[in-house]
Amino acid sequence: xxxxxxxxxxxxxxxxxxxxxxxxxxxxxxxxxxxxxxxxxxxxxxxxxxxxxxxxxxxxxxxxxxxxxxxxxxxxxxxxxxxxxxxxxxxxxxxxxxxxxxxxxxxxxxxxxxxxxxxxxxxxxxxxxxxxxxxxxxxxxxxxxxxxxxxxxxxxxxxxxxxxxxx
Numbered sequence: 396x397x398x399x400x401x402x403x404x405x406x407x408x409x410x411x412x413x414x415x416x417x418x419x420x421x422x423x424x425x426x427x428x429x430x431x432x433x434x435x436x437x438x439x440x441x442x443x444x445x446x447x448x449x450x451x452x453x454x455x456x457x458x459x460x461x462x463x464x465x466x467x468x469x470x471x472x473x474x475x476x477x478x479x480x481x482x483x484x485x486x487x488x489x490x491x492x493x494x495x496x497x498x499x500x501x502x503x504x505x506x507x508x509x510x511x512x513x514x515x516x517x518x519x520x521x522x523x524x525x526x527x528x529x530x531x532x533x534x535x536x537x538x539x540x541x542x543x544x545x546x547x548x549x550x551x552x553x554x555x556x557x558x559x560x561x562x
Contacts, residue, residue, distance in 0.1 A: 403459055405447060406432035408466035409475075414495045415466020422464075435470075451478035462489045469500035476501040484559025497531035507537035507556065514546075527552075 406419045411434055423430040431445025441449075448456035451463070452474040463482060465471065471479075482488040492502060497511035513531045532550040536542070544553035555562050 401427055401429045402461045403429045403431075404462050404464060405457070405460045406430065406434075406464045406466065407447065407451060407475075408432070408434040409470030409472075410434075410467045411436060412466030412493065412495050414493045415464065418464065418466075418493060434466075451475040451482070453478065454481060457482050457486070457488070460488065462491065464491045464493065465502070466493045467496070468492045468494060468502040468505075469496055469498040471500060471502050473501045476504055479505060480558065483561030487560035489562050494531060505558070506533070508533040508535075510534040512550070514548075514550075 404422055406415060406422075408415050415434075419430065419432055422428050429445075431447040432443070433447035433449070434442045436442055446456070450472070451457070457463070457478070460482075463479065465479070479490050483490055490505065492505065497513055503509075510533075511531045512534050513529070515529050527546075530546050530550070530552055532546070532552050533554075536551055536554065537556050540551070540554045540556045542551040542554050544551075546552050
């Protein structure tokens with residue numbers, strides 16, 4: 396199935412995140428994606444590329460977005476989480492949360508995770524073709540979760556759940 400369409404990816408980071416930076420750079424180099432981003436570097440300063448909105452509660456700004464990738468989701472505000480919920484439930488959009496800290500935050504409403512387990516290893520482990528030395532996984536996997544990748548000990552470290560018509 397050959398199409399000349401590009402997927403619109405919005406990267407939104409409430410604070411700079413190494414993981415999100417690397418993912419954004421890889422996706423931005425892929426001709427199949429049209430990437431915009433907003434990284435809040437301090438309280439009143441942000442780095443913006445493309446048509447990235449100032450917050451995720453602006454439905455009109457998200458109408459042409461296919462996927463939203465959030466780095467450092469523990470920094471999301473309640474209104475941003477509400478915007479992500481609407482994006483998934485009403486639009487059927489996809490949201491990817493790139494956690495680099497297993498901290499509580501408003502984003503917990505999206506993951507349905509009540510507590511996290513963590514592991515730091517001296518040697519990196521292979522997870523879905525990626526190498527990691529710091530991992531976090533839900534103590535209890537959310538109901539209906541579809542596991543995409545597990546670490547070498549069998550813990551679910553990448554999973555997908557449905558939210559309305561989105562995921």
